[in-house]
Amino acid sequence: MAEALGIDIRYISIVENTDVEWRDGCLGCPEPGEKCAQVITPGKKLVLKSLYQDSNNKCWQYEYHTARLVNSLALNDHCAQYRICEMKEVGCSQCPANGDFNGDGKVNEFDYGILIAHFGEEGVPGEITGDANCDGVVDEFDYGIFFAHFGEGE
Ligand SMILES: [Ca+2]
Numbered sequence: 001m002a003e004a005l006g007i008d009i010r011y012i013s014i015v016e017n018t019d020v021e022w023r024d025g026c027l028g029c030p031e032p033g034e035k036c037a038q039v040i041t042p043g044k045k046l047v048l049k050s051l052y053q054d055s056n057n058k059c060w061q062y063e064y065h066t067a068r069l070v071n072s073l074a075l076n077d078h079c080a081q082y083r084i085c086e087m088k089e090v091g092c093s094q095c096p097a098n099g100d101f102n103g104d105g106k107v108n109e110f111d112y113g114i115l116i117a118h119f120g121e122e123g124v125p126g127e128i129t130g131d132a133n134c135d136g137v138v139d140e141f142d143y144g145i146f147f148a149h150f151g152e153g154e
């Protein structure tokens with residue numbers, strides 16, 4: 001997914017990852033007018049959320065159907081192996097992707113203090129403080145994001 005979207009894998013969290021048997025060769029997700037082979041196809045349903053804001057300041061959740069029991073959408077898993085079945089807009093606001101943890105529009109030492117105070121904490125993505133990339137843990141990646149934006153809005 002990261003390659004497909006041209007964004008950093010660190011901004012993506014897995015919402016759902018379940019083994020499924022699709023009832024047809026189209027992975028339960030036919031294109032309009034497509035004829036699907038009537039074969040049971042084992043695969044996975046992967047729902048991934050990107051809280052990285054795109055150029056329109058929108059964030060997206062994607063539902064992938066895969067044809068193999070793979071956990072990653074690596075570059076060598078070409079389109080025959082997975083389909084994007086649904087994409088819907090989600091709120092971007094849970095995780096401050098620029099490191100502005102207190103939401104005052106500036107990325108400065110106060111945000112650093114918040115990051116340090118919560119460093120190492122784990123929890124539900126979007127519900128913990130200091131988690132800039134929304135992966136459910138406050139760690140060095142979040143520090144890197146904060147550092148990259150330090151001084152903005154001052
Ligand atoms: Ca701030």
Ligand SMILES: [Ca+2]
Pocket residue numbers: 130131132133134135136137138139141142
């Ligand atoms: Ca994080």
